[in-house]
Amino acid sequence: DTTAVAVRARGLGKRYKDAWALRGCTFELPRGRVAALVGANGAGKTTLMTVLAGLLRADEGEAGVAGRVAFVSQDKPVYRRFTVADMLRLGARLNVVWDEPRARRWLDRFEVPLDRACGRLSGGQQAQVAFALAVGSRPDVLMLDEPLANLDPLARREVTAELLAEVDETGTTVVLSTHVVAELGGVADHLLLLAHGRLLAGGDLDELLAHHVSYTGPRSEV
Numbered sequence: 087d088t089t090a091v092a093v094r095a096r097g098l099g100k101r102y103k104d105a106w107a108l109r110g111c112t113f114e115l116p117r118g119r120v121a122a123l124v125g126a127n128g129a130g131k132t133t134l135m136t137v138l139a140g141l142l143r144a145d146e147g148e149a150g151v152a153g154r155v156a157f158v159s160q161d162k163p164v165y166r167r168f169t170v171a172d173m174l175r176l177g178a179r180l181n182v183v184w185d186e187p188r189a190r191r192w193l194d195r196f197e198v199p200l201d202r203a204c205g206r207l208s209g210g211q212q213a214q215v216a217f218a219l220a221v222g223s224r225p226d227v228l229m230l231d232e233p234l235a236n237l238d239p240l241a242r243r244e245v246t247a248e249l250l251a252e253v254d255e256t257g258t259t260v261v262l263s264t265h266v267v268a269e270l271g272g273v274a275d276h277l278l279l280l281a282h283g284r285l286l287a288g289g290d291l292d293e294l295l296a297h298h299v300s301y302t303g304p305r306s307e308v
């Protein structure tokens with residue numbers, strides 16, 4: 087059933103000069119789920135997301151995304167001189183679909199002041215502005231590069247809860263990257279493990295655990 091697939095990659099590869107940052111990546115992400123790209127720094131997570139989002143062209147293979155994509159890069163894409171309210175107006179102007187209440191709800195939840203210049207917000211709040219604009223565009227696929235990296239544990243839990251609410255309420259598919267598996271806190275039900283630009287494993291969390299982790303029971307006393 088192809089309608090249930092949100093993101094598909096076939097033999098996807100991307101190189102910078104002679105070095106392949108991504109090679110032979112083949113996978114499908116089911117719709118309406120939270121998928122995590124997990125890998126060390128330099129594993130190719132950012133490259134994969136950027137190619138999937140259509141911001142970089144693949145050097146081999148192909149990628150397809152069902153519907154509209156929002157991509158939040160790691161460096162917070164806010165204009166420092168713009169207030170948060172200005173950013174909302176920008177979102178309304180630039181997006182084909184714009185759900186202002188949704189964006190505002192996110193900002194309210196994280197107590198981001200609308201009249202503050204983005205340059206005067208904390209790094210965490212700047213990230214919340216970027217997330218708010220992304221959910222306001224009501225994407226079919228929401229891609230977030232290391233969204234939890236600079237957040238304290240409480241904010242991390244709240245962002246996680248909001249992302250899950252997005253998935254439940256709008257059927258959005260969320261793809262997020264992290265190099266810290268512990269950060270995921272149960273948010274992702276689908277994993278793609280990347281190392282040196284290659285996909286080591288990918289699939290449902292339950293399936294991956296069943297195939298790759300064996301539990302032999304309590305150690306017997308000798």
Ligand code: ATP
Pocket residue numbers: 102106107125126127128129130131132133134265
């Ligand atoms: P990080 O979490 O540090 O961003 P990542 O998993 O997202 O890591 P990428 O940023 O995709 O990894 O990088 C993958 C590889 O490609 C790395 O070896 C990196 O040095 C290289 N690379 C990334 N961007 C460029 C670029 N613009 N030019 C040349 N090499 C690049």
